[in-house]
Structures are given as structure tokens and as C-alpha cells.
Amino acid sequence: xxxxxxxxxxxxxxxxxxxxxxxxxxxxxxxxxxxxxxxxxxxxxxxxxxxxxxxxxxxxxxxxxxxxxxxxxxxxxxxxxxxxxxxxxxxxxxxxxxxxxxxxxxxxxxxxxxxxxxxxxxxxxxxxxxxxxxxxxxxxxxxxxxxxxxxxxxxxxxxxxxxxxxxxxxxxxxxxxxxxxxxxxxxxxxxxxxxxxxxxxxxxxxxxxxxxxxxxxxxxxxxxxxxxxxxxxxxxxxxxxxxxxxxxxxxxxxxxxxxxxxxxxxxxxxxxxxxxxxxxxxxxxxxxxxxxxxxxxxxxxxxxxxxxxxxxxxxxxxxxxxxxxxxxxxxxxxxxxxxxxxxxxxxxxxxxxxxxxxxxxxxxxxxxxxxxxxxxxxxxxxxxxxxxxxxxxxxx
Amino acid sequence: xxxxxxxxxxxxxxxxxxxxxxxxxxxxxxxxxxxxxxxxxxxxxxxxxxxxxxxxxxxxxxxxxxxxxxxxxxxxxxxxxxxxxxxxxxxxxxxxxxxxxxxxxxxxxxxxxxxxxxxxxxxxxxxxxxxxxxxxxxxxxxxxxxxxxxxxxxxxxxxxxxxxxxxxxxxxxxxxxxxxxxxxxxxxxxxxxxxxxxxxxxxxxxxxxxxxxxxxxxxxxxxxxxxxxxxxxxxxxxxxxxxxxxxxxxxxxxxxxxxxxxxxxxxxxxxxxxxxxxxxxxxxxxxxxxxxxxxxxxxxxxxxxxxxxxxxxxxxxxxxxxxxxxxxxxxxxxxxxxxxxxxxxxxxxxxxxxxxxxxxxxxxxxxxxxxxxxxxxxxxxxxxxxxxxxxxxxxx
Numbered sequence: 001x002x003x004x005x006x007x008x009x010x011x012x013x014x015x016x017x018x019x020x021x022x023x024x025x026x027x028x029x030x031x032x033x034x035x036x037x038x039x040x041x042x043x044x045x046x047x048x049x050x051x052x053x054x055x056x057x058x059x060x061x062x063x064x065x066x067x068x069x070x071x072x073x074x075x076x077x078x079x080x081x082x083x084x085x086x087x088x089x090x091x092x093x094x095x096x097x098x099x100x101x102x103x104x105x106x107x108x109x110x111x112x113x114x115x116x117x118x119x120x121x122x123x124x125x126x127x128x129x130x131x132x133x134x135x136x137x138x139x140x141x142x143x144x145x146x147x148x149x150x151x152x153x154x155x156x157x158x159x160x161x162x163x164x165x166x167x168x169x170x171x172x173x174x175x176x177x178x179x180x181x182x183x184x185x186x187x188x189x190x191x192x193x194x195x196x197x198x199x200x201x202x203x204x205x206x207x208x209x210x211x212x213x214x215x216x217x218x219x220x221x222x223x224x225x226x227x228x229x230x231x232x233x234x235x236x237x238x239x240x241x242x243x244x245x246x247x248x249x250x251x252x253x254x255x256x257x258x259x260x261x262x263x264x265x266x267x268x269x270x271x272x273x274x275x276x277x278x279x280x281x282x283x284x285x286x287x288x289x290x291x292x293x294x295x296x297x298x299x300x301x302x303x304x305x306x307x308x309x310x311x312x313x314x315x316x317x318x319x320x321x322x323x324x325x326x327x328x329x330x331x332x333x334x335x336x337x338x339x340x341x342x343x344x345x346x347x348x349x350x351x352x353x354x355x356x357x358x359x360x361x362x363x364x365x366x367x368x369x370x371x372x373x374x375x376x377x378x379x380x381x382x383x384x385x386x387x388x389x390x391x392x393x394x395x396x
Numbered sequence: 397x398x399x400x401x402x403x404x405x406x407x408x409x410x411x412x413x414x415x416x417x418x419x420x421x422x423x424x425x426x427x428x429x430x431x432x433x434x435x436x437x438x439x440x441x442x443x444x445x446x447x448x449x450x451x452x453x454x455x456x457x458x459x460x461x462x463x464x465x466x467x468x469x470x471x472x473x474x475x476x477x478x479x480x481x482x483x484x485x486x487x488x489x490x491x492x493x494x495x496x497x498x499x500x501x502x503x504x505x506x507x508x509x510x511x512x513x514x515x516x517x518x519x520x521x522x523x524x525x526x527x528x529x530x531x532x533x534x535x536x537x538x539x540x541x542x543x544x545x546x547x548x549x550x551x552x553x554x555x556x557x558x559x560x561x562x563x564x565x566x567x568x569x570x571x572x573x574x575x576x577x578x579x580x581x582x583x584x585x586x587x588x589x590x591x592x593x594x595x596x597x598x599x600x601x602x603x604x605x606x607x608x609x610x611x612x613x614x615x616x617x618x619x620x621x622x623x624x625x626x627x628x629x630x631x632x633x634x635x636x637x638x639x640x641x642x643x644x645x646x647x648x649x650x651x652x653x654x655x656x657x658x659x660x661x662x663x664x665x666x667x668x669x670x671x672x673x674x675x676x677x678x679x680x681x682x683x684x685x686x687x688x689x690x691x692x693x694x695x696x697x698x699x700x701x702x703x704x705x706x707x708x709x710x711x712x713x714x715x716x717x718x719x720x721x722x723x724x725x726x727x728x729x730x731x732x733x734x735x736x737x738x739x740x741x742x743x744x745x746x747x748x749x750x751x752x753x754x755x756x757x758x759x760x761x762x763x764x765x766x767x768x769x770x771x772x773x774x775x776x777x778x779x780x781x782x783x784x785x786x787x788x789x790x791x792x
Contacts, residue, residue, distance in 0.1 A: 120400050134676060138678065
């Protein structure tokens with residue numbers, strides 16, 4: 001009696017639960033220190049100390065009726081939105097005001113809000129494989145059709161020739177995620193400029209607007225001095241979706257924002273629609289205490305040197321073992337080429353060593369597996385001999 | 397270029413913003429103490445002190461990686477769900493476990509989750525006028541059709557004869573809200589039992605399941621010793637949607653839960669679907685710090701004597717002036733009969749005295765206006781002479 005369109009997802013959900021339970025079973029059987037769970041993108045570096053200080057200061061000093069109350073606008077507290085805008089302006093040379101910002105229930109909330117605002121049934125949203133699997137659900141929630149561009153397994157930059165061919169008059173949005181989950185790759189400015197040029201030409205050709213939705217929860221998680229290009233100003237119809245889940249290690253608190261610049265086509269309507277969508281999708285407003293945390297901690301960042309050490313150690317180990325993998329410049333994922341064509345067989349083989357990975361098929365990219373290295377350094381170090389054993393099954 | 401189905405809502409949203417701006421303008425012109433804004437249901441009684449203590453204790457003592465991290469299940473922390481289940485069991489003699497509980501982003505989030513889980517396009521959801529206007533959007537988000545039962549203006553209990561006639565094989569759910577927004581009426585146990593009997597008979601007649609969705613954010617806001625019947629156990633297919641927005645005065649924090657009893661048809665599937673829907677609608681999980689607040693403050697309540705004093709004072713004043721209104725037993729609203737047929741004209745007349753009310757048309761019940769008395773006692777007292785002047789326009 002559940003909704004038809006939920007049946008398949010409930011079946012899939014059972015498979016994920018089975019994986020969790022398997023992880024639990026393994027931990028009980030072998031001890032948690034002997035299980036190497038690289039399956040989840042749950043930050044393991046604590047929130048910076050500013051977060052705790054901000055929370056205590058606020059519950060001590062602020063009027064609880066305001067601190068825990070509905071915000072006057074569903075888009076969030078005005079002062080918080082102003083602070084976010086000013087921070088972006090000082091970092092990226094933009095000229096936003098608080099009116100360009102919608103505070104959201106994380107990036108997942110923000111993406112749902114903007115898709116609800118823009119998508120008509122049958123509209124197409126283009127994604128580049130590999131991509132975060134949930135995008136499929138978000139787009140289908142509003143009757144949209146996900147159009148996949150096949151992966152460029154050379155360096156995991158977007159395949160622009162195929163992209164150009166797949167843009168149609170029904171293309172309403174292009175959804176990108178850089179630094180990327182699951183590859184850790186950062187799209188280069190050159191690639192992005194070419195992508196935007198193609199989009200501008202197609203907008204002219206079809207007389208349409210094509211929104212570039214940039215999902216950026218990993219913007220601050222970059223290594224080796226990598227720069228992540230800021231996209232508004234490069235392409236008018238750019239909308240940014242941000243989350244503090246990673247930069248402040250607050251994934252459970254559900255706090256992020258949308259940036260809808262004035263340059264976006266029909267920006268006033270898009271802003272109004274996002275405000276209304278926040279309400280009618282049931283978010284109502286982003287959690288208020290966490291909005292205030294953002295305001296007080298606008299320059300705070302979680303300590304990413306921790307992830308960096310994990311990245312170097314696991315990457316070096318895997319390459320030494322004979323595995324193939326593009327070295328990630330951001331996020332906290334490695335995307336490893338499966339030594340056998342069917343990567344699910346490789347995931348199963350890894351499990352024999354209590355190593356838990358996720359099949360690339362979940363990201364529209366079979367033949368690869370994702371390893372999330374947001375785990376303790378001990379887990380990384382202790383997994384290395386196991387990976388060596390696993391490697392010996394495939395390489396000389 | 398925004399989505400077609402958002403255009404009308406964006407227009408409506410502009411009207412609400414215009415009302416806000418008008419309120420602001422009045423406050424600036426006459427001073428905020430001379431403006432009587434009864435338009436919003438935003439609790440003005442502070443959260444109980446246990447909330448502040450719980451927050452400080454948690455950020456002091458708990459591991460931030462867990463406290464602010466994703467919950468393992470999208471349904472929420474296991475211990476929080478167990479605590480909620482045990483609390484319900486001790487209050488209502490039920491036998492829930494944590495598995496029956498889904499922590500949600502407030503009641504609005506919970507309603508969206510359960511509607512996504514259940515509704516196929518074209519399914520009908522019955523509501524009794526007057527009803528919270530957002531229900532229309534929530535149901536249409538999933539392609540459902542809202543079916544209204546006309547108001548019983550005698551005592552605002554549901555009209556059961558019309559209800560019986562409007563149940564069809566497409567009826568998937570009946571959505572009730574008691575204590576009620578906007579009337580403050582609590583549905584009687586007798587009425588509810590008759591309603592359930594009709595639903596059971598129709599289930600048999602059509603071979604369908606009809607879910608009773610009970611939206612209960614005002615359960616604890618009752619006066620004069622009124623009892624709000626607990627509905628699971630009275631009708632198998634009952635699903636309860638709760639929010640701490642009012643009982644803990646945390647509306648901005650977005651925290652509540654769904655109760656999906658084992659007796660519900662296909663309960664395992666409904667629970668799985670609600671878990672998945674929490675994720676794919678972009679909520680991911682209810683805000684984690686607030687989940688823990690609920691656990692620590694499970695028996696705490698905001699001080700409702702404050703609302704009760706407002707209720708008595710404004711009700712007595714209005715009746716004395718000649719207005720007609722059912723005395724509310726719960727929530728923090730009065731639903732006043734407009735002295736003229738077109739209640740929008742009455743809303744406009746009240747505004748001349750800086751009194752802000754909401755037209756009943758917004759709740760599917762023209763001819764009435766809603767007054768939200770969750771304001772300061774001073775606002776109540778100072779508004780009384782203005783209401784007297786307003787009354788003199790209509791009554792001898």
C-alpha cells in the first residue's frame with residue numbers, strides 16, 4: 001500500500017540496511033578495530049571549537065523565543081544571510097546581499113528546494129558520471145529526467161563532447177559537484193569555462209535558460225593548494241548549493257545555503273520560488289540555532305590536515321599494491337579502478353578482508369569502487385596489510 | 397522560467413510578504429506597542445529551562461563527531477527513538493518500540509515524509525475545513541488530490557455525514573488536526589470513534605486501506621483539563637505526526653516525529669518508505685542536536701498558563717463586545733465569526749485599528765477570521781479597547 005514510486009527504493013534501502021548489518025556483524029565477530037569500513041562519507045574530524053563556544057554563548061545570551069523561533073522569512077534570519085553574503089563577497093569578489101541567500105536544511109535540502117523551484121515534469125537535468133546517486137531521486141521527486149554523461153575515466157573531468165550532444169530544448173539544468181563525490185577530482189577552470197561556453201551557445205540556439213547548479217559541500221576540503229573556481233560571474237545562470245556538513249563537520253545538523261545571484265534569469269521569481277519551496281516541502285526554515293552557529297563561525301573550518309594525512313597514506317599504499325586510482329585533490333574519497341570488470345565481485349572480495357567499499361555502479365560508473373577515507377588514521381594504517389593481501393589476489 | 401506549479405504560489409507568497417511589510421510599516425508609524433499583530437502562530441513563551449541545560453550539557457560532554465554527525469539510520473538516533481516510544485507507552489498505554497518512531501524535521505517534514513511514502517498521483521486525501529492551508533501544498537507535492545469536507549460552523553467538530561459520502565476507492569488518507577488550527581477545537585472521542593467506524597466500513601466496502609494521519613503539534617496545549625484522545629489502538633491504520641514546535645517552543649529548530657504502529661497495514665513497508673523518504677526528500681535526518689534535546693527533555697513542557705491567560709482575556713473581551721466565537725479548548729487560536737459575510741472586508745476594517753488577523757478563506761472557511769493569541773499579555777490587554785471600537789462599527 002506504499003506509493004508505487006517508493007517500492008523500488010524501499011527494496012534498495014533494504015540492501016543498504018543489509019550492508020550496515022553485515023558491518024555490525026563483522027565488527028562483533030572480529031572486533032571493530034579489525035573492520036575497515038570505508039563505505040560512508042560521514043566526517044570523523046570534530047567540529048572546530050568555535051562551534052561549541054558559539055552554541056554556549058547563544059543559549060546563554062540570546063532570547064530563546066527568537067533563537068528557537070520561526071524565522072520571519074522562510075529563507076532564514078536576515079543577519080545570517082547578510083553575513084554569508086559578505087563572507088562570499090570578501091572571498092570571491094562578488095557583490096551579493098542577504099537577499100541572494102536562502103538558508104537550507106543542508107545541501108540535500110537546498111538541491112530539493114531549487115529543483116522544486118525550477119523543474120517542470122519532463123524537464124531534463126544533466127549530470128556527469130560518476131555522480132552522487134541521490135541526484136536521481138532528487139530530480140525524479142519533481143518529475144524531472146536525469147540525463148547522464150558517461151564517465152571520462154582518464155582523469156574524471158567532464159566529457160564535454162558528449163555533453164554538447166545531449167543538451168536539448170528540454171535541458172533545464174546541469175548539476176555538477178566539484179570537488180567530486182565519489183572521485184575527489186576538482187574540475188579545472190578550463191574545463192568549466194568550456195562547459196559554460198557550450199551552455200551559452202545552446203541557450204542561444206534553443207532560446208532557453210539552462211541553470212548550472214553547483215553542489216559544493218566539499219569546497220573547503222582541498223589539498224596541495226588546489227583552488228576551486230568560484231562559478232557565479234563566469235556564467236550568469238549559476239546557482240550555488242552549499243553545506244556546512246564538511247567544512248564545519250555538522251552533517252547531522254542540516255545546515256547550508258543556496259546562492260541565487262541577480263544575474264540568474266528571472267532571479268526575483270527564482271528567489272521567491274525557493275523561499276516558497278522551503279516552506280511547502282516541509283523544511284519551513286533551516287534549523288535556527290545552526291543558522292546562528294554559521295553566523296558566529298563564518299571563518300571557522302574543520303582541521304583538514306587529518307583527512308590529508310589519510311589521503312596520502314592510503315593513496316600511496318594502494319598504488320604500491322598495484323591498484324589504479326586518480327589521486328584526489330579534494331573531498332575525502334578515492335575512486336579505485338576495480339581489478340576485475342565486475343566491481344561488485346571486487347567489493348565482495350574486499351569484504352573477505354573486512355574491507356567495506358561501495359560499488360561504482362551506485363555512482364553511474366561501474367568498474368570502479370569508492371573508498372571514503374574520513375576514518376581514523378589507525379583504520380587507514382591497519383587496513384594497509386589487508387589491502388596488500390587483497391591486491392595479491394589480482395596482481396603479481 | 398520557474399516551474400509552472402510554483403507560479404501561483406509565488407504570487408500568493410508576494411501577498412503574504414505584502415502583509416508582513418504592512419505590519420512593519422504600521423509598527424514604524426504607530427510604534428510596535430500600538431500594533432496588534434495576531435496573524436502568526438509563532439510561540440512567544442520561551443522554551444523550558446531544561447532545553448538550555450540539555451544543550452550546554454551535551455556540547456560539554458558528548459563527542460561532537462557523534463553529536464553533530466549523520467545518524468546511522470535516516471530515521472534518527474536509536475536511543476532517542478526508544479525514549480520517545482517509552483514516553484508514549486507510559487502516557488498512553490501503548491507498546492511501541494523505537495522501530496515505530498521516525499524522527500522528523502518538525503511536523504511539516506513528517507507530513508511530507510508520510511505523504512511521499514503513501515500517495516500515488518491521483519490519490520485522494522480528505523481534510524475537514526477549516527484546516528491548515530499548507531496541507532493543500534503538501535498533498536499536491538506528491539500528485540495527491542485534496543478533498544475538503546465543508547465546515548460545521550456550529551461547533552467545528554467534523555461533519556461526518558458529508559465525510560461518509562466523500563470517501564471513494566481513491567481515498568488514501570484522512571488528515572486531521574486536533575487540537576485544531578485555526579479553531580482551537582479539540583475533536584471529541586465520540587466524534588473520532590464515529591469517524592473511524594465510517595472509515596473501517598469503507599475500507600471493507602472498497603477493499604482498501606485508508607490511513608488516518610493525525611497531525612498533533614498542539615496535543616499538549618490544552619486548557620480546562622481537556623483530554624486529547626490518543627488514536628492508535630482506536631483505529632489500526634492510524635499514523636501520528638508530532639512536533640515539539642509548541643510543547644517545547646522550538647519551532648525554528650524543526651524537530652518532531654512520526655509514529656507508525658505495527659497495526660498499520662504493511663507497516664514494515666511504510667516504515668521503510670518513511671525512512672527512505674526522509675533521505676530522498678533532502679531532510680536526510682532530523683537535526684541531531686535537537687534529537688538529543690528531545691531525549692533529555694522528554695517530560696519538559698513550555699508553560700501554557702501564559703497562553704491560557706491570553707485565551708481567557710481575549711475571549712471574554714470579544715464576547716463582551718458582541719463577537720461570536722467557539723471558546724477554544726486547545727492550541728492558541730480563536731476563530732471569530734466575521735460580522736459581515738465577506739471576512740476580508742472585516743480583516744481590512746480591523747487593520748484600521750492596527751489589528752492584524754487572517755481571513756478564514758486561507759483555511760477553507762470563509763466568513764471567519766483567525767486570531768493567534770500567542771502574543772504578549774500586554775498586546776492582548778491593549779488591543780481590547782481597539783476591538784471595542786471595531787465592534788461598534790457592527791453591533792449596537
